[in-house]
Amino acid sequence: MRESPDSGAIGVEGLWKIFGPRAERVLDSDDRFLEPGALREKTGCTPAVRDVSFEVSPGEVFVVMGLSGSGKSTLVRCLTRLIEPTAGRITIGGEDVRAASPARLRELRRHHVSMVFQHFGLLPHRRVIDNVAYGLEIQGTGKAARHARAADILSLVGLDGHADSYPDQLSGGMQQRVGLARALAVEPQVMLFDEPFSALDPLIRRDMQAEVVRLHREVGKTMVFITHDLSEALKLGERIAIMRAGAIVQIGTPEELVGAPADDYVADFVRDVPRSHVLTLRWIARPPEEGEPLDGPALPAVTLIKDAIGAASSSSRPIRVVDGDELVGVVDRVDLLSFLAGQDVSGLDVSGSDASGSDAVATA
Amino acid sequence: MSSTAVSTPSRFRVPGWVAPTGIALLFVVAYLIFQGTGTLPHNSEAPQFAAVTELREWIDDHRNDNPVFLYFLNYIRIFVEALFSLLQTTLYALGWPGLIGVMGALAWLAGGWRVALGAVAGFCSFGVFGLWQASVDTLALVASAVLLSLVIGIPLGVWAGLSVRVRKLFTPVLDVMQIMPHFAYLAPLALFFHIGAPAGVIATMIYSIPPAIRITALAIQRVSPTAVEASASLGATRAQTLLKVHLPLARSTMALAINQTIMMALSMVVIANLISAPGLGSDIIRGLSRAQVGIMLPAGLAIVVMAVVLDRMMVSVAKRDPRNKIGRSSLVVAAVLAGAGLIAAPLLPREWPANLTINLVSEINDVVLWAETSWFGVTSFIKDTFSNLVLNPLEHLFTSAPWWLVAAAVLVVAWRISGVRPALTALACLLAIALLGTWEHSMRTLTTVAVAVVVTLVIGLLLGVAAARWDTYSAFQRPLLDAAQTMPSFVYLLPALALFGTTRFTAIFASIIFAVPPVVRLVEDGIRTVPATVVEAATSAGSTSGQLLWKVQLPMARRAILLAANQGIVMTLAMVVVGALVGAGALGYDVVLGFSQRTDFGMGFVAGVAMVLLGVMLDRITQGADRRPSPTKGM
Incomplete structure (x- = not known):
């Protein structure tokens, strides 16, 4: 699988996620074109992702940016069906994710795609090394092998000497390095980042952004990066998708967004960019x-x-x-x-x- | 000329208080007219009672040939009995030195030398009181009940914690289980499982299972959703996430669930003696029914000691940092303690040596007698004044009012406080009580409960507000409340009995001191959890501390206070019913009589049902705004 030329490619086509009791029925009616507020009023359903399509090429850093409530976190969770999409097609490395059986989906999550979370999601009762090795542990890797791998990854993210600490003994930035290491340890082709640095101080955030750029250079994974911070998006993204109310307003390089905003919303966003x-x-x-x-x-x-x-x-x-x-x-x-x-x-x-x-x- | 100005109100607006006052007046007038008619006096030969008595006769005759009993209920009974005797035999086989050593070792592992010392001293005290055998029986009973509760309750709790749908299914059932007074379980269990240890274990298990389910579910629900999601995102199966994320993170809360379960079981084992379960309960019930504090005090103390020892152990387990693995030295000490006890067991006499026991029955009785006689003036003054001024008139009011008037009043009050559906439920309960033929006794019990609740709430609010406002007072009160909440319910009957002898007032006094601690705690917590920013804003606007209390803290703590009222009612009802043993009369007395007189079994059984109905009714009336933590907010 890894040798496949497009193993890290992601394709999303017509993706919908509507929360609520009768989501399917809303999708089949013309109601789905209503504004989110109006739709909630009428049907009680909340559309989080509306007809989203994009492609990510292998090794690319693709940033999804939007304000809170724009559906970007739901979108990234739909990619590995942590949230089950309502409709649409998702492919990762050419494989149809929505058609995957539960076992196949687990395989995908275990070996191909891993995720870094805004609030880290570390396990407080485990040492750092066991947190990093968690993904390998649930795959059934033996203790010695997974600890060796975890130790390598810890030094890659600059956490040498912290293997035996517990997460709450580390600073926020270091905790997120653990989160990063945990995602890297399973050697995925695709890494998903859900606003990983929004909970960090500005200075530490800058360090971590540099860290991601460095890691991308060193390991060359496909990355999908969610953020609400425009400067972060411009700094990291090779291409950026701007989301608003569940839909993508514009996809383009930083240059295209700044130089040729698709509408007033995007223009407003990029106005202060030098x-x-x-x-x-x-x-x-x-x-x-x-x-x-x-x-x-x-x-x-x-x-x-x-x-x-x-x-x-x-x-x-x-x-x-x-x-x-x-x-x-x-x-x-x-x-x-x-x-x-x-x-x-x-x-x-x-x-x-x-x-x-x-x-x-x-x-x- | 002047009349035009006065008499032209363009639109007459009725002030808010007119409607309630009008309705109240209407009720007063109706009462004055119809007083004495439509009452439903108690008849202990009522056909409803006789029917249940006959049912019991029939069941007793067919216990061994009816398939339901033969292939189902009897097997449960046999299984529970086997479990109980296994534990009982094991505990006896350890001998007293062995048991003390093993408990000391476990306590050491749980919480270090202090807890271990407490455990050893506590278990020795059972012997010193001359209650070794009864204590071991009680321990075996509690252990079997808790074991069953956990084996059933923890998986159910985990399930409820993981699935919203299951939680919605369980919550109303658990709600009803928790408002049932403990007495109410006994009669049906005696009917199905006969009397004796197995029925006692099952009764105790049913009583103690709700916290096991509820707190486990809460613990699972509270596990950080990001951690769960992170685990899923790495491809963990549901079982892996449960074992590696949910359970370890829920561990310390689950230890508290186990602790609660043990505490509930300890307070139930005593009552279970009414259906002939062995153990310390027999001394307590005997002491209560003879009004001899001397008999029940040592047994009561033994139960309290057992509760405190087990509580300290479980709380230490809950608090322990899982990262600090038990050190080798601790293991060695524990092994030495347990080993010493086990080696000593065959060497020392089998029974606890008689010269190491202290028998204080007559001394305690003397002290109580002295207290009763020397304080007689004061206590009888309080008792009589209270009875003549409050209890008797109220009881007369309830029993002489026509049943339909009481029902209408309940409907109106419940409607106003809690809304339509609770009001209809409350009405249905009341009508069922009337149909069961327990109207008069229910009204008497209701009187006692109402009075106790009002006093409890007044005291609880005062102390709660005081604690919320003065930290030093709160620091003084906290440990007292903690201690009060680990004590089994009937322990509260002891001081009440010692002070007031056997009367209705005794039960009220006991239920007040029983129910005040949780009310105080809820009120204090409610006021303290008012956000600091709101308090700051009100203070910066220039509120006096009185204005702060009346206009900000109390209104914002409204839900906590309603919950406190509801808790107070449920606890008071439970206690008033147990108070039957010390002269509360009415429903509780019917239940006790039902166990002792075979011919009155039906009446006792029906009285138990009436109690549950009364409990549900009171709960519904006070349900108020959505006070019960709903499934989305945690169980």
Whole structure:
């Protein structure tokens, strides 16, 4: 299974989750298109996830972001049927999750997908090492083998020397490292994170985010990351889905969300993001004008705008924006200044944006 | 000219108090007109009673040829009897040194040297009181009942903790079981399982099983849902999650469930003596019925000591940090203690040596007699004043009012406090009481309960509020309340009997001191759990501490206070009924008579049923706002 090229891929198609006594019937009627509040009023059912579809490629970090109550935690639980979806199709590594038998589903949870929780979910009566080894223990791995594996993972997450502590003897950040280690110990292809760092202090949160980036580089798992914190989403996500009232409003790279928000809701969200830290030169490059000198410094199109300021200040000639050998356009000092002054919004060429997601990781 | 201004109220609004006062007046007038008519005087030869007596005769005749008995009930009886005699024989086989050693060892493992010392001293005291054999019988009875309760109750509790549906199914059944006075179980059990130890064990088990189920369910429910989800997300089977997450995390609460079960069983084994279960109960019941404190005091003390020793052991187990494994040195000490006892057993005399016992019966009786005679003025003044001013008029009111008027009053009151459905249930209970032919005695019992409840609530509220407001007073009162709640119910009859002899008032006094502690605790906790931010806000708005109490704390503690009232009623009813043994009369007396006189079995049986109905009725009347923790909020 692990060798399969798309073993870490996730596909979700038309996923619905409606809580309530007659969820099936609501789904079959036109009521399902009502706003959540109206639907609750009319039927007593609460729609948490509404017709959600997305794909995650192997090794990708996919962030689902939304305010509390937007259904993002329900969505991530539906992926391994910790919450049973009402309708829709879910595939993980090509396997149809909703069709899986209970035994097969357990297999999937034991070996392919593991999860990190907001409130850690550690077992207070077990030592750290036994918490980390829990997943292996329920698979039936022998004590020596699982402790050896757990010890390796503990040093991977930087918890050497804490194996014999109990969870309540550790700080919040360290407890979440234990949660992370427990999820890693079973060697999953997919890791799900349900707002793992929202309960932590800002400084520790930053450390943990860096930790996730590092782990992703080292172990290369597919990650689905739930958060309500936009800066966290931009920092970690290769692609981000914005959820509102159970439905996905927009899916895109951080650059696409910031540069071309799909509607006012998303625009409102990303308004305070320092755009020069997210957008690349591709967004402001324009065709060279007649007679404009084309011997200025060349920068790749994926350079962040803020990183181009240095080059612009050292040369008075327009910067040539290149994609490989091909000239995409030019950017001069006036273009940069007016962008930084926020006067470029109308001038953005949305249709021209096809920046590939994986290259657009924001400031990590 | 002036009349126009006065006489033109555009819209006349009825003040809120008019309707209740009007209805009350209506009842008073109806009572004055119809007083003395429609009463249902007691007739001990009533056909309802005779029918049950005949049923018993029939069952006794056919106990060994009717298939239900032959293939079902008798087997249960035989099994329980075997369990009881196994435990009894084992405990006897240890001999007194062996049992003391083993208990000391267990106590050491549970909670260290203090608990062990308590256990050894406590078990020695059984011998010193000259009650070794009775104590061992009681211990065997309690052990069998608790064992059965746990074997049945813990799985049911786990099931209820895991499934909302099961919980919804169990809750009403457990509710009714918990408001049944202990007396009420005995007659049906005697009918089906005959009298003797097995029936006693089963009665005790039924009485003690609700906390085993309820607290276990609560413990399972309270397990962190994230931990459960994390386990499921790693692919644990339900059984794995139960064994590795639920049970370990619920462990200490479940130890408290076991503790509660033991405490309930200890208070029931005494009553079980009425259906001829062996043990300390026989001395207590004998002492109660002869009004001889000297006979019952040592046995009562022995039960209390047993309760305290077992309570300390179980509480230590519950509190122990599971991470600290029992050390090797503790194991060695425990082994030495148990070993020493077991080795000493064959060397020392089989019976507890007679020269080590103290017999205080006559001395205690003398002290009680002295107390009774020297305080006679005071106690009889209290007793008589209370009886003449409160009890007798109220009892007259209840018994001379027409039954339909009482029923209507109950309906109206219950409707107003608790709503339609509880009111209809209460009415149905009352009508059933009338049909059973126990109206008059039920009304007498109701009088006693009503009076005791009112006094209990007044005292309970005062002490609870005081404790909530003054920390030093609360710190002083807490240990007293803790001690009071580990004591078996009938122990409260002792001081009451010593002070007031056998009268109706004795039972009331006993039930007040029995029911006050939990009421005080609930009121105090209710007031203390008012959020600190609300109190802070009210204080910063300039409330005096009196305003704070009346306008913030008491209204916000309303649910806790209603619960306290309900608890008070249930406990008072149970105690008033036991109080029959010390002169409370009415229903309780009928029950006791039913056990002692074969011809009155029917009356006793029906009186037991009437008690349950009375209990359900009072419970429904005071149910109020959803006071009982509903399935979603924990059982």
